[in-house]
Amino acid sequence: MLSKKVPFYFLVLSMLIGATLVFVIFISFTKSSHQKKTTLPTSILAQSTSCDYNIVRLNGYRYVKPLLFTDQNCEATTLAPLKTNINNLVNSLKSSDAITSVSIYLRLKGGWLSINPDEKFSPGSLLKVPVLLTFLRIAEANPALLNKQILFNGHDSKLPKQSIVSETLKSGHSYTMRELMKYMIIYSDNDATELLETQINNKEFQKTFTDIGLSEELMDENGAYKITAKDYSTFLRVLYNGSYLSPNNSEYAATLLAESAYKGALSKGLPDKTEMMHKFGEAGNTKEHQLHDAGIIYINDTPYLLTIMTKGHDLNKMSDAIGQLSKLIYNHVASNKI
Secondary structure, three states, rough: OOOOOOOOOHHHHHHHHHHHHHHHHHHHHHHHHHHHHHHHHHHHHHHHHHOEEEEEEEEOOOOOOOOOEEEEEOOOOHHHHHHOOOOOOHHHHHHHOOOOOOEEEEEOOOEEEEEEOOOOOOHHHHHHHHHHHHHHHHHHHHHHHHOEEEEOOOOOOEEEEEOOEEEEEEEOOEEHHHHHHHHHHOOOHHHHHHHHHHHOHHHHHHHHHHOOOOOOOOEEOOOOOOHHHHHHHHHHHHHOOOOOOOOOHHHHHHHHHHHOOOHHHHHOOOOOOOOOEEEEEEOOOOEEEEEEEEEEEEEOOEEEEEEEEEEEOHHHHHHHHHHHHHHHHHHHHHHOOO
16 A cells, blocks of 8 residues: 655644634634523523512521421512402492402412502401410420310400300310310300410410511500411411421311311302311401401312401401402412412
8 A cells, every 4th residue: 555644744734723723613602602691591580580589487496497488579470360350359349338448368379469468457366376376386395285174164254255156165164175276266266265375375375476487566556466468378378388387286277277167258259168278357346347267278289378358347248248259269260270
């Protein structure tokens, strides 16, 4: 085979040309990549920072901070059409004098929305849920407390008068703490609540609020609680998440709420046999009534949280109004499969 020698200078020149081509290609690729990194993520970054998240953790531990919940700080834009429909219904209900004021907090998979978010209400029997959470939290450290019995000597006339009453405690009977929790939540009995409160102090009760990120300043100058619909919904959120109590105690508390004997307000707007856990509350005086209902409603695998707090002059009309709002929201969630 014949062969011919290649001059050395030709080899060097070829290597230089090849290196130059590689360098030019590398510079072009680098510029292209740099342009992508500085242009494409701009809109993505704007979307992610346009609405921050609030992260709430449970304090009181040395090495860990259990996650209670995370919350996006702005409403979901996808729920804007629903919010418009809710506002239209609210205006209609006000015009008919069914209610004089309302605040709504709705949370579902697509985000959350709020109507009249800053108005505060007297929670009334809604406070029985934080009493339940407080008692179960204490009982986790002392399980024997649940079986402790206490004698009921008769109704305390100093307790707030209840317009919505079902079953009540019987004078002269002794009840375990578990039985009293049942009467407090399922039947909303004030006497059962008072007996349970003898087993916890106000400091422990306030701790439940601050544990889940609520302010200590929820009392007015007269010592009465005032709370917004969104803030109250936090109790149901940590209960559903099983992030404040143990999973077993969270399920126990939710089961009591699911067995509520009250079938007005939120329930009025739901199809028969719809699963929900909820608690109603009533407050006010002869000049103005307040009626509220807060719950988690289950549509197959799509639960949503809804708290509606109202003021008005007629409890029956207020209950119907809450039912209409509940129906509107249920139909939206069911039809959109959010």
